[in-house]
Amino acid sequence: MYRDRIRLPSLLDKVMSAAEAAALIQDGMTVGMSGFTRAGEAKAVPHALAERAKVTPLKISLMTGASLGNDLDKKLTEAGVLSRRMPFQVDSTLRKAINAGEVMFIDQHLSETVEQLRNQQLKLPDIAVIEAVAITEQGHIVPTTSVGNSASFAIFAKHVIVEINLAHNPNLEGLHDIYIPTYRPTRTPVPLVKVDDRIGSTAIPIPPEKIVAIVVTHQPDSPSTVLPPDTDTQAIADHLIGFFKQEVKAGRMTNKLGPLQAGIGTIANSVMCGLIDSPFEDLTMYSEVLQDSTFDLIDAGKLSFASGSSITLSSRRNADVFGNLERYKDKLVLRPQEISNHPEVVRRLGIIGINTALEFDIYGNVNSTHVCGTRMMNGIGGSGDFARNAHLAIFVTKSIAKGGAISSVVPMVSHVDHTEHDVDILVTEVGLADLRGLAPRERARVIIDNCVHPDYRQALNSYFETACAAGGHTPHILRDALSWHMNLEETGRMIAV
Amino acid sequence: MYRDRIRLPSLLDKVMSAAEAAALIQDGMTVGMSGFTRAGEAKAVPHALAERAKVTPLKISLMTGASLGNDLDKKLTEAGVLSRRMPFQVDSTLRKAINAGEVMFIDQHLSETVEQLRNQQLKLPDIAVIEAVAITEQGHIVPTTSVGNSASFAIFAKHVIVEINLAHNPNLEGLHDIYIPTYRPTRTPVPLVKVDDRIGSTAIPIPPEKIVAIVVTHQPDSPSTVLPPDTDTQAIADHLIGFFKQEVKAGRMTNKLGPLQAGIGTIANSVMCGLIDSPFEDLTMYSEVLQDSTFDLIDAGKLSFASGSSITLSSRRNADVFGNLERYKDKLVLRPQEISNHPEVVRRLGIIGINTALEFDIYGNVNSTHVCGTRMMNGIGGSGDFARNAHLAIFVTKSIAKGGAISSVVPMVSHVDHTEHDVDILVTEVGLADLRGLAPRERARVIIDNCVHPDYRQALNSYFETACAAGGHTPHILRDALSWHMNLEETGRMIAV
Incomplete structure (x- = not known):
């Protein structure tokens, strides 16, 4: 055999x-x-x-x-x-x-x-x-x-x-x-x-x-644990598609967009699913992991080629794709992760990189890895490879977590994986912040106005205004900057809302 | 005319x-x-x-x-x-x-x-x-x-x-x-x-x-404001040269080293000057700014070619170099900064990037720009272009500033320009920390033991031990993490020593 x-x-x-x-x-x-x-x-x-x-x-x-x-x-x-x-x-x-x-x-x-x-x-x-x-x-x-x-x-x-x-x-x-x-x-x-x-x-x-x-x-791969889209992830996808439409209209991209990269996980996968009902066509991917959404997009006639370093599918999709591989094979390639994520190639091709943030702060710094600055979740993965050199470095997350006890937008991130220099676009279900060409004080305004959950908006505005009054290029009140994380550790909530 | x-x-x-x-x-x-x-x-x-x-x-x-x-x-x-x-x-x-x-x-x-x-x-x-x-x-x-x-x-x-x-x-x-x-x-x-x-x-x-x-x-460029080497910068250069010798001995580099990049400023310039009396030969530079040290190294027969985006010299050096340009011209090229700093080229050539840190923390995150997380000094410049893709991403600084009121090594940096993922080697006049392949707890040990000024070592050890006891991949006590910066703002000193 x-x-x-x-x-x-x-x-x-x-x-x-x-x-x-x-x-x-x-x-x-x-x-x-x-x-x-x-x-x-x-x-x-x-x-x-x-x-x-x-x-x-x-x-x-x-x-x-x-x-x-x-x-x-x-x-x-x-x-x-x-x-x-x-x-x-x-x-x-x-x-x-x-x-x-x-x-x-x-x-x-x-x-x-x-x-x-x-x-x-x-x-x-x-x-x-x-x-x-x-x-x-x-x-x-x-x-x-x-x-x-x-x-x-x-x-x-x-x-x-x-x-x-x-x-x-x-x-x-x-x-x-x-x-x-x-x-x-x-x-x-x-x-x-x-x-x-x-x-x-x-x-x-x-x-x-x-x-x-x-x-x-004779043992199959584990199925992916990605969850189906929900109203929040659909809203994130909608904001992003609206943004892409504006970019096309402004002449900065064609209707093919650029080669897409999506991080592993439910939110990025859902955003990619959202492209099925978009006006964009002849899309391509240059990503690390090819998930269910990749094949959904191919089946929908939206995606013409996908380059990755792996294929990770749900149980639903697994037999279908690998049992009918000849249907997809001329539209796929798997590369070493050094090449799928290579800064040289990412910059050359002009990737649109979509990755998930654990939290981000009002100035656009992103934490992808550490809960309360200390406890590792998974790791930075390829997000930095893509974000640094992408045509568009996009980070997505839901605006709140744990039933509202946690805001994903905070005064200062408790750990930095992607600095303000490397982040172009932030999206939550609330809305999208386009940070390109903005100074920190301008970024804060756009982020608070567009991405923050309403329950946390007033508190972030208050922090930002107090910090601006004290001055600085990136205004912070150090005594309060990490207080939301301290509260979370001590009381189970970032702030009393 | x-x-x-x-x-x-x-x-x-x-x-x-x-x-x-x-x-x-x-x-x-x-x-x-x-x-x-x-x-x-x-x-x-x-x-x-x-x-x-x-x-x-x-x-x-x-x-x-x-x-x-x-x-x-x-x-x-x-x-x-x-x-x-x-x-x-x-x-x-x-x-x-x-x-x-x-x-x-x-x-x-x-x-x-x-x-x-x-x-x-x-x-x-x-x-x-x-x-x-x-x-x-x-x-x-x-x-x-x-x-x-x-x-x-x-x-x-x-x-x-x-x-x-x-x-x-x-x-x-x-x-x-x-x-x-x-x-x-x-x-x-x-x-x-x-x-x-x-x-x-x-x-x-x-x-x-x-x-x-x-x-x-008919107006000359301003002369550079770089200060001459002092005992501290000489010590930094000595630590780095000792490290390079080890790398050569280990077979990871030849006696030519790799193409060198040095950030603008007194410390990086002094480190380059230190190479004049080193055993390395046929050196090259692929940098953004060519400073006095570049021409000192050429004159000493140590440097065979220098690529940059600009030439910035002291008054002492200016007339000498530009008045005798034919002596240097076949050993120089000036490129657009997009090319001198291009991630594709930096990765391909295997640059040794030497840049100055404002402060770094016990886990190897580097702040290049913001005093107390808020006030801009100059900007990130090209340090990120080089550090991310360098063969060796080296950051140098004196271990203390303001007569000892400030430690350049802190529990948590107040602003991150270069994450732990992008930093290989840290050097102060006290010593050198080689962070390659180390987990955060190991990095902290190496940094505290090698780079910290003696006046601050006990306090950092104490912070680190307390944080480790509380757990986490990157142990921090959030309430104390930025306390040194708060003390500095409030009392003019990071800690009472």
Whole structure:
């Protein structure tokens, strides 16, 4: 059954059980695993590693593309396997361990991890564990539903474990475009000038002798946990579509808009769904994760091409897309996250980047990661890669959370992931703030007037007016700047409303 | 005398007085002027404009490359000319007006201003005022000691005023390399792969009929205000050189290091001076401003090529360099700031970016701009362009200021310009913190142990320990996080020591 997936016969004798393969991973190793936004992660070997660690404790430093599915970060955390973890995660058990200081988490721009490996600024992986649909006649690895950092991990690691997952459609082969930047000082431009350009190979080129184990699995990716649109997310989408219409009318974009990027999650996915009923046509995506909305837009005839680093779908969409992949295959490409998120390419193509904020402040600084400045949620992910160089850096969020106890717009963010310099447009269900070309005092006016929930508007106006009276380019009253967060920690509400 | 500088004869009848040329600038206009780090700014027309405004008030929105010399921002501010100003300034009078909310200042990454103009996200200049050494036979403009945003301003503006400055050595012609990125969606890679590549033209190509006035001047650039190295800056340089030696030993760099970028100012200049007595050789620069240290390094045989967007020298160095330009000319190129600071090029070349921090916090977030989170100093300048994509993002500062009343290392920065994600190395005279691959709690340990002034170490340790006990990925005690800044505002000292 799996033999046709391993097309280099000399590798057939490397097939072994997950436990045997996991035994190659030793205490203290740095391990690079496939997996990006819960898509295409190696499944059996990390599970076997966690099982083994319950009996014989060991610690590793784990790098991935981004988040893992199938509760692997949970299992590895519970088994005490993780000493270090980078560059992103979304697991609640791991999150607790990170916030307790038990796992050292390195929260990185997703385009940068392999650049730092290439420069030996991070310890190279001793071993890579990569999920594949096939190994080619040359011994090259064909990834599954994500590319992430898999290619560079396999190239940098001394040894590679491949998981051939029979649950994936073998027709995924051909979908990937593996391009690795050349070394400095003779590095050349990334030769990608259109979203549908193919600039690399369809498999990860490594010497086959590096493959030390092959594990055959039959386990699907976890379905995405994205929620359907609601009235608030629909309102956010409507504000954004109205804004895009103005941009087209002003001659700053055509009806094709620019290549779209949408962060993972319910709000960004809903905004993309909103484009189905928009007047825009022949849209393209140059994003990291392709979600349900990507395929909804293709089906609606709105989206002509989508470039990403992974495909993460709901249960509803999964069988439909992967069972009928030939319907979509000429409209898709999956790239290494270094390329899907590359600042050079993002700036060249003029991406419209739509990402979710945890909170933002009246001057347009965005917190994507830290609750009350301290507790990590998931990580910055690719939002910084896109926002810094985007044609339009857009951040979306609902104006309130926890039934109104929390305002997403605050006097001063408790943690900054995206500075005022990098944020063009802010949107809540209340409205949209266009910050381009505005000084801080002007930004505050536009943000308070357009994005803030009515229950919090007066308090923010009052803060802003008091601060302006005290002066400064970016007026703040330091004693009160973080008081909303302190109140939240102490009373469960940001302000009494 | 000036006639050989205007080589297109049909333009000779455009020569007029500065007052006549300034009369072309009308109330409410957006004006783009040459000038970058007090080098190559238009001198006579803005002065005449300020004089006129004393009699007949008018307001303009002023864009430049970066800072202006010859007190022009002061004069324009005092005359009430400036309603808006971008993207950078260093003038104390203008700074007061900005902090009073009288001038709307838009503090931008220096690579981004013309990108936003190109996309019509900022209002295009009605008129550009550009200092030149000559106008060519084709009517193209040859800049002087800076390129900055001059090329794009001249291209985008409806009309152009040229100041031919006879005080500049005409031999500056040939030094510039004017490359303008193509428009999206057909933009191609910036074809620059080595610091000394020439990819454009030596003059700014515009239709000569756009030149509506030519003013002949004879006024030098202001000398730089950079102070000589002192024991603290020497210690910073020594720490950094020690670190570079380790990097070479570890095989992460060669003895040539990578292309160097140094922010403007005394500390960065001193660090570069420190390289004169280092073992490194055949160094190159890919920076925005070329300061005294650049030429000291060339003279010492250490630096083989320097690319920048401007040359800003002390009085001591000025006559020597510009009087003997032929000695340096084959080792220099001046580019538009969009290219000197371009994220695509910075990432490709693997720049070592050395910039000055106002303060940084125990987790490695850097404030480059705002005193106590509120009052603007100068602006972010190019520091973000370089830090985000650099091979090594280095920030330097003295560990204390105001005789010890201020610690440059604080529990939480009062304003964030560079997030923890973008900062690799921090250096004070006390020592160097290498943050690569570290989680926040590890970064705090390294920063407190290595960079903090002894008078503040115990207090920071105490803050950090208390915060860690309360938990979190980036532990903070919100009630105390900004208390050092509050103390400073209220008592003139951050803590009682």
